Each structure stands twice: as C-alpha cells, then as structure tokens.
Amino acid sequence: MTRFVEHYALGTFDDGSGPFAGLVAGDRVLRIRPGDLTDGLPTVRDLLEDWGGVRPRLADLAPVARQEGEPLEALRILPPLEPRQIFQAGANYRSHVAEIIISGKEADDSRSEGELRAAAEQMMDERARGGSPFFFAGAVTAMSGADDDVILVPDSQQIDWEAELTVVIGRQADRVPPEDALDYVAGYTVANDISARDLQFPAEHRPLGGDWWRAKNRPTFLPVGPWIVPADVLGDYRDLEVSLYLNGQQMQQDTAANMLFDVPRLVSQASAITPLLPGDLILTGSPAGNGGKWQRWLQPGDVMETSVSGIGTLRNTCR
Template sequence: MTNGMTLPSHALTAPFALARYRTGEAVQLGLVAGERIRPLSATDLAAPDLNAFLAAPAWERLAELASESEGWMPLADVTLTAPVEPRQVLQAGANYRQHVIELVAAGLTQKSDRTPEEARAAAAKIMDDRKANGQTYFFIGLPTAVVGDDVPLVLPAYSDVHDWELELAVVIGREAFRVSRDEAMSHVAGYTIVNDITTRDLVFRPDMKEIGTDWYRAKNAPGFLPTGPFLVPAPYVDGGNLAITLDLNGQRMQDSSTSDLMFDIPTLIAGASQNMPLLPGDLLLTGSPPGNGQHWQRFLRDGDVMTGGIEGLGAQVVRCVAEERTA
C-alpha cells in the first residue's frame, strides 16, 4: 500500500526496508517489515542520520530490530514520503536500447528529414555500436526535485508534453570515487524507484540546436523525481534482473526488465565515479525502459494516476494535477 491506493503485484519482498514517513510537519525515518513500520532513532542506526548510516550500513543491526515485537505501527496508518535525502542525483541516459529507438522513431530528434523506418534503423545501429564500443552517458538532476508519492505531481502550464520514465535507482553507500567496475557493487547501499518526469518539448533548444539537450529545463521542475516508497537493502535485491512496469490510469504503458540495461549497474557506477565522488545517499538512476508517452503519443494530463512498480521494491502511486494557467 501507499497513500490509500491498492498497488500492483510488485510487493516489498525483502525482510525489511527503510522508509520515511510524515509526523505532522516533520519527517521520521522508519524501519518497515511486512505491513508494519517503527521509528528509527540515531541510537538504532548508530549514526546521526540516514546518509551517515548508508556510508557504512549495518543491516544486521536493523535485521535484529525487525525481529522485535514492540514499537510497531500499521504501515497503512502512516503517510510515506521519499525514502532518501540525496545530495546528488545522476541520471543515466539512453540506457535501454528499445527506449531510444522508440523515441527517435516517434520524432524526438533534431534530424527530421528521415522516415520513421529510416530513423528507427539508424537509431538501432547507433545503439548497437554504442553498446559494443561506447561509454556510459549521464546528466545531473536536482535533489530538490526528489519527492515522495504523497506529493501530487504538478504539471507545469508552460507545456502539454510532460512524460513519464519509471526507473530503477541505485542508492549509494560508502563514497565512490574513481572506482573500477569490479569494486562498484561494494558501494551500493540499496535500491529504490524513481519516476523521472520529462518535458519533451524542452529537451532540445530551438534557438540554438548546436548546443544539444537542455536537461535542466526538461527534467527539474518541482516534484519531477517522485521517489520511493522504500529503500531496499542491496543484499536482498538482484538489480540486474527486476521486472519494471508503469500503468497509466490502469493501462499498462511500460513493461520491461532491468536485464535489458545496455550498461549494467557496476558499469554505471564505475563510469559515474570517474568525474565526481558519489556520496552516501546519492541517487544514480539507471535509465528508462520503453513505453514512454512519446512512444504512445499520450502525455500526462490533469487527473492522471501513474502506478509504477519494480519487482521486490514495492510500488508508487503518483497523481497528476495541472498547474493553473495564468492569463
């Protein structure tokens, strides 16, 4: 459950997970086990806050707390919010082959003199060459866009083409700087779900196409990174083989698996860490599978409800509200 709606089959399967929930105006870190939640203190964590705990996560300590019988509340009685407080958000681009082919064929390109079939073939060749010979590709998101699904997604009035991109997000544990692929997974604390919202008509600059993409305007409006509801410890997750789905008003739009990632999680972490240290609690989004609104030619509207789930990580329900247009 989360926030009063029945969720799909992507139940939380780990013996416990972390979550954050609202208590009046404050937010409390909690331990989730089954359909129960209990507050976690700095003493419970043996760390002053969540990110300090994630730097050296003592999951065994929390496993012991999860086995205790006192101090629990029904999970249904609390309002969950984003389970993380990242200082940095890195987003992997073009990391599902079919997703990029779909976007190019649907017209999301600066080159418009090709037929859809020609565009699809060209995109397929580029992606195959990139997988064989290319490198990871990242852009930076703003932590201020990270919210829980308790916050409605306000669709900015400056566009009518706001799109969804459900993604598996890696939560960084101990700091990772210039780590190798072989070392990378030792820097993973856990995983969560992020819906990376994108305003499609702002991706390319019409006033100066030569400068490429404008991810700042296209992706960083308030609430454009709905996250959670759980942070699931890495020992209980095979991040390389998880079912991932998104339903829009009950209709399946995305249905894929993280096994289709072009660059896997260790490669992404190693690549991202070459330029900047990844800090405890940071989010590394792994890319979106196919089935976005650009493919369906159906974008988000007032009243839409997105239900996104990833196998073993739970599910989130995001309600869309149109921003009032000014005269």
C-alpha cells in the same frame, strides 16, 4: 494504496509531527531511535554513512518492526532520503533507444521499421562495447514522495513519464572499476523522471543539446521511493521488472537486464566524473513507452503507478 515489504527496507516517514527514519517490514514501520543503529537520531543518509556497520543489524530489527512497528498506512511516505548528488542516465534501455531512432525517422528515409531497428541494434552494440553512458544532473528540490501529487507546469503541453530503477550509493566511490562497483551499492529504489518534452529541446537551445534542467527539475517532477531495499535481499538486479501504468493502462515494461550500460558500468563511470557519496542516487534510465510513443501527455487527474518488482510502487496524481 496497500503496500507490503517482503523482507525489509529503509525509508523516511511522517506521522504528522515531523519526518523520521524507519525500518519497514511487512506493513509496519519501526521508528529508528538513538542507539538502535547509530548514535543520535539518524536520518536515512546518516545510516548510509555507516552502511558497513548498519547493514548487518537490519535483519535483527526486522522482526521487531513486524511486531512493534506503526501501521504503514497511517504514515505519509516521504522521499527515502536527501541525496547530495543525483545522476541520471539517459537513453539507457535498448527498447527506448530503438524507439527514439524509429520515431525520429526523417521524411526522406526509405528504410523500413525493421531495417531501422536492425541499424539501432548495431549502433547500440557498438556503443555498449566502446562508448560511455550519457549522464545529466538531477535536482534534490525536484524530489517528491511516493504518494505526492505531481504539479504540472503551465508553460508545457508535453509532460510525460519515465519509470526508472534507481541505485543508492552506500560508501564513497572514487574511480572504482566496474568489477568492484556493486560493492558500493547499498540498495535500490524507484523513481519517475517527469519530463516536459517541449521545454527540453526548444529551437533556441537545440544547437546546445537542449535544456535538460528546465525540462526535468521542476518541483515534484522526481517522485522517488517508497523506500530503499538493500541490494543483497533483492537478488540479481538484472531480473527486476520496471513498469509504469497510466490510469490503469500499462505504458512501460522491461527488465533491468536490457540496459545498454549495466549498473556496474554506470557506477564506475559516474565515479570517474566525481566521487560518489553515501546516499547519492543514480537513475539507470527508462524503458520504451514514454509519452512521445503514445502521443499522450500528462493531464490533471492522471494517475501514474511506477513500479519495480521486489521494491515497490509510487502512485502519483497529476494536478
């Protein structure tokens, strides 16, 4: 697919001779060499380790990338970096929570869909005021690139998708207050949290809360990318649109403003659990429109296009 970066972004690429960190501007990629932004041959995570020094120099390199960079279409796009920690926020969009409550209606529940939706809104308002986000851990080994195939596992018949805006941490964050949390965000990327639903809540594990690790962390189950766009060139993250198309049909669409817990609260509360490190990822949750809603599960040959406006699109084929 054709990709284009309006401003500039950082990513990891491969020209057939091995991975390298690159600055993307327009449709070209400038290979970052020793001395361009830091000493030695850097990875993207190395650049985030010195984000305060690196960030001001990216704008100067962007015109060079547009003129001298390699054609993006000639390169394989790898996951933009290798994080040390991946935090994933569950049920963090109002539309998704309402969908879960309505679809989970018990047979003896006489409330209408409108009444269920109103009850869900009230519950979410109360949770947003005094509650906390639900986090679970992701595995680095589950990550795959923007155009990589997603390998469906034979022990699941209900594998589906979750488009997510993803936060990239740019400096160590330890118990930061929400009002300061955005200062620790280097930028944003896109992720698709692939989930085997029939493995997530098997009867034997349901009393323990389900088996999130087995359901979500298979190899290739976490496409991430195509790159990291610095936060300050994106504008207000709340205006970003998150969407997913399956074989050309829109399945998910929402804006980040409809998160139950916003990015500052996610960063703050994740940093209260353990220090966040440069390059760590926080997946911010997924809108309504998963496979359970449509009663449609991923099959070999399906093509998912996962997008966040202003950042880019992942295009992954199921095998």
